[in-house]
Amino acid sequence: MPTDPVLVVHGGAWAMPDDMVEAHIRGVNNALAAGWRVLERGGSALDAVEEAVVVMEDDETFDAGRGSFLNRDGRIQLDALIMDGSTLRAGGVGCVEHLRNPVRAARKILSESPHVYFVGEGAEKFAAQHGLPLCRNEELVIPREVERLREYQAEANSHGNELFAPTTDDVTISHDTVGAVALDRNGNIAAATSTGGTLNKAPGRLGDSSLIGCGCYADNESAAASTTGWGEPIMKLVLAKWTCDRIAAGNLPEWAAQEAMNYLKQRVNGHGGIIVLDPHGHFGIAHNTPRMAWAYRTMKKQDAGVVREG
Ligand code: GLY
Numbered sequence: 001m002p003t004d005p006v007l008v009v010h011g012g013a014w015a016m017p018d019d020m021v022e023a024h025i026r027g028v029n030n031a032l033a034a035g036w037r038v039l040e041r042g043g044s045a046l047d048a049v050e051e052a053v054v055v056m057e058d059d060e061t062f063d064a065g066r067g068s069f070l071n072r073d074g075r076i077q078l079d080a081l082i083m084d085g086s087t088l089r090a091g092g093v094g095c096v097e098h099l100r101n102p103v104r105a106a107r108k109i110l111s112e113s114p115h116v117y118f119v120g121e122g123a124e125k126f127a128a129q130h131g132l133p134l135c136r137n138e139e140l141v142i143p144r145e146v147e148r149l150r151e152y153q154a155e156a157n158s159h160g161n162e163l164f165a166p167t168t169d170d171v172t173i174s175h176d177t178v179g180a181v182a183l184d185r186n187g188n189i190a191a192a193t194s195t196g197g198t199l200n201k202a203p204g205r206l207g208d209s210s211l212i213g214c215g216c217y218a219d220n221e222s223a224a225a226s227t228t229g230w231g232e233p234i235m236k237l238v239l240a241k242w243t244c245d246r247i248a249a250g251n252l253p254e255w256a257a258q259e260a261m262n263y264l265k266q267r268v269n270g271h272g273g274i275i276v277l278d279p280h281g282h283f284g285i286a287h288n289t290p291r292m293a294w295a296y297r298t299m300k301k302q303d304a305g306v307v308r309e310g
Helices: 018-040 045-058 102-112 120-129 143-158 231-237 239-248 253-268
Strands: 006-014 078-084 090-096 117-119 178-183 189-195 216-218 224-229 272-277 283-287 291-297 302-305
Touching: 006 018, 006 045, 006 224, 006 272, 006 283, 018 045, 018 178, 018 291, 018 302, 045 078, 045 102, 045 178, 045 189, 078 102, 078 216, 090 102, 090 120, 102 117, 102 120, 102 189, 117 120, 178 224, 178 272, 189 216, 189 224, 216 239, 224 231, 224 239, 231 239, 231 253, 239 253, 239 272, 253 272, 253 283, 272 291, 283 291
Parallel strands: 090 117
Antiparallel strands: 006 178, 006 291, 078 090, 078 189, 178 189, 216 224, 224 272, 272 283, 291 302
């Protein structure tokens, strides 16, 4: 008997100001609609998470694709991962500078390469060889982010420290990494995550989002998860896999998502959010930040918001 599909997406977890809430909810709803179109016609969870993430990469509201944070040199460097829970195949890209939709390149790696992970120029070359267009880095940069970096670096200089970085528990710093998890009619689950990383990051810095088990994970025998938040603490805990393992041990995703946020805070003083979905259609959405943009759809219900009560 076919499984009822489920789709959950997120668009970042932080102290999102009131005037940004509407754009975030619109953005996650648009992503939900794109992914759901795939699932309702019987498409795969893998295709659904890819299409949902592409919509958020194309939306300048989020720290993914065009409009992402700039690194210390004023350039955009993007990371993305996609993973198929039915085969454990995965594709990841890190530090790419000339791709509008890094998740599409990640998908090409998953589908058409014996390798799992490509970085920088090699990733872009692979993407181009597999039919994806390259763009100039400047095409990904928007004035809002130029100004944001300028203000940030001025503040850093006023502290006499050009390498100044916020503390990892500063929830006022935007973390608009995007992600999606899906369950399709065949009972397969998948996950995808995409990010521009952190503001003023050092060139070459890779966060959690594109690392298997950290920013994203999917296994039909446990669950699919996508995280958002400050990457370094999340990486140290391999948090997406940690959460899926709790579900494999018999816990519900709702509980595991909340536990993951507690663990992140208690163990490494980290902050962020997570979405997680099991192959039975149970899902959890949790964050330890004041707000997180999320949306979900099942056959019976659809909802979106920026606060999820635990
Ligand atoms: N979670 C996104 C990053 O830290 O790169």
